[in-house]
Amino acid sequence: MxxxxxxxxxxxxxxxxxxxxxxxxxxxxxxxxxxxxxxxxxxxxxxxxxxxxxxxxxxxxxxxxxxxxxxxxxxxxxxxxxxxxxxxxxxxTEFPHAYDALAIDALDFVRNALGADGVQRFAEEFVAGIETRFHEIRGEYDNPADALVKALNDAGYVASAHPVATGKQLCQHHCPVALVAAEFPELCEAETRVFAQLLDSHVQRLATIAHGDGVCTTHVPRPVKPSDHPNRKAAS
Structure with missing residues (x-):
């Protein structure tokens, strides 16, 4: 130069x-x-x-x-x-807020007042919005994973789904509640349960932003056809 x-x-x-x-x-x-x-x-x-x-x-x-x-x-x-x-x-939103600290303090209060069950109930109510949105738009998509991606994007998670050899990987490139979820993993656990329910699959969480990873990644295994099921083959 x-x-x-x-x-x-x-x-x-x-x-x-x-x-x-x-x-x-x-x-x-x-x-x-x-x-x-x-x-x-x-x-x-x-x-x-x-x-x-x-x-x-x-x-x-x-x-x-x-x-x-x-x-x-x-x-x-x-x-x-x-x-x-x-x-x-x-x-x-460009200016500092105390929302995360307030949410953590509020959940601390819930845990002290109602115990671990109270936090879990809150987490389930929190992710219920994603479930509601999924059912609202499910008919617009052939694949339930695509409907879930849309529901997550509407909630601010910047989500995408990518095919892999064994199924799909659901990625959330942003988590609006990452700091709170780091203190209360019940939020991530409730989210994973909802994913499994909506996708009718035994999903597996591979990484979360709340635990320091760059992206929240969930593995969604490919559905097993009845003819390919191990028990069916063993019986034959």
Missing amino acids: KKDQTSKIGAQTPMVESDASTRARVARSILQHGPSTASELAERLHLTPAAVRRHLSVLIGVGHLSSRQQRVYGARGRGRPAMVFELTDAGR
């Missing part, structure tokens, strides 16, 4: 980092002060209105902000009302 090309790349990297940092400041300012105009943000953050609008455009593009016309009370001056920018639900 030529020297002038290296210097250009090195000069661009801090710019990208600076843009991301500034966008984070813009979003945090809206979080702290509520819906804001570009001029208000520019004044608070000591930026030019043009720079603020550039960052606002990016944040709107990724779905972290929405915009609307500013409400004007009383007599309105000339020109169109200014645009007001506010955080969307997706934008709010």
Whole structure:
């Protein structure tokens, strides 16, 4: 690589980092002060209105902000009302939450008050939503595994199914409750039982995100035909 090309790349990297940092400041300012105009943000953050609008455009593009016309009370001056920018639900999720800690504390309370059976009952109720969704859409799919993948994706698990030599592997590339499941494996166990029930198969969990694996992987063995069953062959 030529020297002038290296210097250009090195000069661009801090710019990208600076843009991301500034966008984070813009979003945090809206979080702290509520819906804001570009001029208000520019004044608070000591930026030019043009720079603020550039960052606002990016944040709107990724779905972290929405915009609307500013409400004007009383007599309105000339020109169109200014645009007001506010955080969307997706934008709010970029900030730290205490949901996982709250869920763990709540399940600790359930275990202390009701024992292990209470946690298991909660886990069964939690995964019941996947089961309900599966039955709602089952008729749209020829294969129950495909319906289960859709139900899991609707619940935020980013799931897929892949054929392997002995059947299928059901993969969940994201687990919305991984931190809680690490403390309460009953959630994973209840999920596995529901998979077995919905797929009418003796499934086997091979890996879970809650235990530090990169993907939750469940093996779904290929159905055994009656003619191939070992007991049937032995009898013949």
